Amino acid sequence: MNNHNPAPIPTISLKKPSQALINWCMAYLIRRLNQSRITKIKLVLPNSQILEMGYKDKSIDVPTIQLHSSLAVIRSSLDGTLGWAEGYMKGDWHCGGLVALIDWAIHNETELERTFNPNRIAGWLNRMYHRWRDNSKR
Numbered sequence: 001m002n003n004h005n006p007a008p009i010p011t012i013s014l015k016k017p018s019q020a021l022i023n024w025c026m027a028y029l030i031r032r033l034n035q036s037r038i039t040k041i042k043l044v045l046p047n048s049q050i051l052e053m054g055y056k057d058k059s060i061d062v063p064t065i066q067l068h069s070s071l072a073v074i075r076s077s078l079d080g081t082l083g084w085a086e087g088y089m090k091g092d093w094h095c096g097g098l099v100a101l102i103d104w105a106i107h108n109e110t111e112l113e114r115t116f117n118p119n120r121i122a123g124w125l126n127r128m129y130h131r132w133r134d135n136s137k138r
Helices: 019-035 071-089 098-107 109-116 120-132
Strands: 041-044 050-053 064-067
Touching (some): 019 050, 071 109
Antiparallel strands (some): 041 050
16 A cells, blocks of 8 residues: 655645735736726725726616735736635625625626636736746746
């Protein structure tokens, strides 16, 4: 019987991303949201700066999302809507009006899928992140 233990499966750790990565991902998210045709949303950044994006539609309430960590933005840049959802579960962001946010997301579903769809740049960023990790082959 073989007693060899397999190597542990590497996991992604976003505990200490560089400020350059945070800035790039934040600019990327803001640019993508501003280019999309979404209804109005308000983001409160970790530094308390308030950003409002989208057009006003009187039939849709404007949700406010409080970002507690820049990791939420990095996760969404790398993994799209799945990364955004993982950020919520990890406490990177919250929304006091979750029902309003869900209504907003359903109304903007097509645009959000297009906006948060990981593209070639996000794929490149993900590959570079993995190469810079300590366990990467050099």
